[in-house]
Amino acid sequence: MSDHQAFLDHINQGYTTKGDFLTVGAAMLNGETIGDAHVKVPLKTLNRHGLIAGATGTGKTKTLQVLAENLSEKGIPVLLMDIKGDLSGIAAASPGHPKIDERHAKIKIPFEAKDFPVEILSLSEQDGVRLRATISEFGPVLLSRILDVTETQAGIISIIFKYCDDNKLPLLDLKDLKKVLQFATREGKKELEKDYGRISAASTGSILRKIVELEQQGADLFFGEKSFDVQDLCRVDDNGRGIINIIRLTDIQDRPKLFSTFMLSLLAEIYGNFPEQGDSDRPELVIFLDEAHLIFKQASNALMDQIESIVKLIRSKGVGLYFVTQNPTDVPDGVLGQLGLKVQHALRAFTAKDRKAIKLTAENYPISEFYDTKEILTSLGIGEALVSALDEKGRPSPLAATMLRAPMSRMDILTPAELKALLKKSELSSKYNEEIDRESAYELLNEKIEKAEAEEAKAAAKKEREKLKRSSSSSRSSRRRSSATEKAVIKVLTSATFIRGALGVLNKLLK
Template sequence: MSKTEEFSKHINEGYTCKGDYITLGGGIFEGEAIPNTHVNIPLKTLNRHGLIAGATGTGKTKTIQVLSEQLSLKGIPVLMMDIKGDFSGIAMPGEEKSFISERHQKISIPYETKAFPVELMTISEQNGVRLRATVSEFGPVLFSRILDLNDTQSGVVSVIFKYCDDNSYPLLDLKDFKKVLNYATNEGKPEFESEYGRISTASTGSILRKIIELEQQGATFFFGEKSFEIEDLMRIDENGNGYVNIIRLTDIQDRPKLFSTFMLSLLAEIYNTMPEQGDSGQPELVIFIDEAHLIFKEASKTLLNQIETIVKLIRSKGIGVFFITQNPMDVPTGVLAQLGLKIQHALRAFTANDRKAIKMTAENYPETTFYKTAEALTSLGIGEALITALSEKGTPMPLVATMMRAPMSRMDILSETEIDTAISKSKLAKKYNEVIDRESAYELLNKKIAEAQEMVVAKKEVKPTRKAKEEPSTTEVLGKSITKVVTSASFIRGAFGLLTKMFKR
């Protein structure tokens, strides 16, 4: 048996699936694609998460597109974080070109063009289905972790949430929370101290500064109503294809705190909403997080721990999470250890640090007699990748250099006109894009403060005052004058009488 035949047998045995699967491409040996060596990934293990890594221009975007298409065809919805604005073309059929036909002939996979059901979403000012969440839905623990608060400040946040629960003050957006925070150390200080203990102005000041920082990154668009319902990510179209939900994030690349906040809240909400699945035949939803380093950039240790915990637990709910980044070292070790499927595109060795990173990356993959992994990482062409996955039994599948299949949909973005048309037809846009600002903590506390001030004013108005001296009437003046005259006459008469008596003596 030749080395090529040995390779074919090794790959075909290693990537044979008993259950349902998706096909990513064909095996490469000694620089050539080997026909009929299909790299199949079992649907059963796609909730064990994954990594797609590689240098700029090596084909990561098209790999994400291929994965999303194949999942959609199996009736599995996809949620995609589109940082660079690369994925909207999935909504339109692709165009078969000669280089695509040649590629598919080499890997023995038929090619067809196809459009997929797409929802375009946003958490910022961009056009799309609005994704929002209320402050109350975060809860005090998650809200404190997002703001990176210390224990004392977290305690204040818990008191604020408790006060609002006790008094039925809805915490919907950030202005609600800021209003209660301000009230706790000003007008409502006596009330808070008597029921919840003293709250330090230094703590509330620090919390307020953290909230303002979050607002400056655009969080006011995210916090509020109407809250997005996770079930709307799980839709299947009339042809049985899962929806590809694309969140447009091109305007928040320089706002990592907002991105981290959104991702953590979304994962937590999905985890809390979805029922336990166990080891089902396929995932309920697969999430692709492009430019994943933005999640971990500037994230606190507490926030990283929270993300790691959710990634560990969320697979039991049938959710797969894929991180996409240039270098696998961008992903924390604790998260990297949870990723079952690894698709590694080429890395470039321009510096000593690059070579060191390549060596470390190679050590994360299973050993193989068919490749020198470190060398293969630098010699892969565009649209080629080293792949290893988990078998249906949960064991690592062989490492294989793969020529990836081409996307079936458009390998370019939609125009602004096409985007506007797609959003105007969206049922979800009609459901979530109406601005709602119902009466909540902000309005209720303002009303309470106004009523208290009115009571103070009213008390001042009813306080008894001295009666003004009334002017005497004409009759009274005349009476008083007569009395005076009579009294004077009596006095004079009395005085003259006394004198007369004295002189007579």
């Protein structure tokens, strides 16, 4: 058997013709592209998550774009996190280029320029369909983990949620939550302690400070109504292509807590609402998390545990998560161990730390008789990567140094006019872009406090009137007593005057 045939057999090992695949490129051997050795990823295993890693400028974003396009072609909806702002061009067809033609001639995959159905979403004040969630939807456990509170403080948050449920006080946004916390240690202190136990003012003060920290990162824009229905991420267009949902996140790069808060709430909502898929032949939704290190940056241990749990569980709902970052070491081991597809672009060995990272990265890939993994990691060109997927039986496929196909859509952003036209066509903007501020805990508690204050003022006024009445009554009684005394005195004085007068007359007569 020739080396060429042995290599083809090696690349195709474990694949059958029964399932459906994404073809991502062609394998390379000794620097030569083997056009008939196509590297494929079974749709059946795409809910087993994945990693796209590599140094800056090696082609990670284009790989993400290629995967998103091909998933859309297969009718699978996609969600992309656009932190750098360079993914909107998916909505426009590629203008083509001689280098693209040259690449596709080598990998023996026909190139066709296409645009794809795109929905622009926004977490902040940027244009796009607004994403929101209510405090109630987060629930006390997830909210406590995001705020990174102590066990005692987490108990208080649970009490707050229970009190609001019992008293029909909707918790919609952060001002609702802050108002209930303030109420619990002021006006409503006795009421809450009677039914739910003692609540420390020091603990509520600490929770309020954590909420203010979250607000400073812009979370007040995210919490509220109308809540985004995650089923709207699973739409297809009239041609049966999956909609590519792009969340514009260019203005929250320096707000990792807001980003991780949003991601956790979205994943928790998807897990809670999507039905169990079992052993499905294709994923229901694929999510790409660009600049994934932002999710794990400054994350507490509790938050990391939550992320790991969701990554493990969400695949049963037919959802695949793909982390895009510079180095695999950016992703915690507990998450990295759950990732089935790995697309590793070139790494740079400029420092001792870089060389150590390359060694660790090489150990994450299957041993291959055709490649020295550590060496090839530093010699890959732009748009080339080491690829290891799971085959149809869930086993790691043979490692392949791959020349990846080029995106069919534009490898650049939309112009402002094109973006405006795309936003105008949105079917979701009228559903979610109206800001709603209905009566909730904030207004209801203010009303309750005002009513209580009015009743207190009324009781105080009544008490003051009664006091004045008693004082007035006492004054009248005093005046009556004074009047009777005066009359008696006058009478005595009158009698004395008469006596003195009579005696005076008598004295005169005797003389």
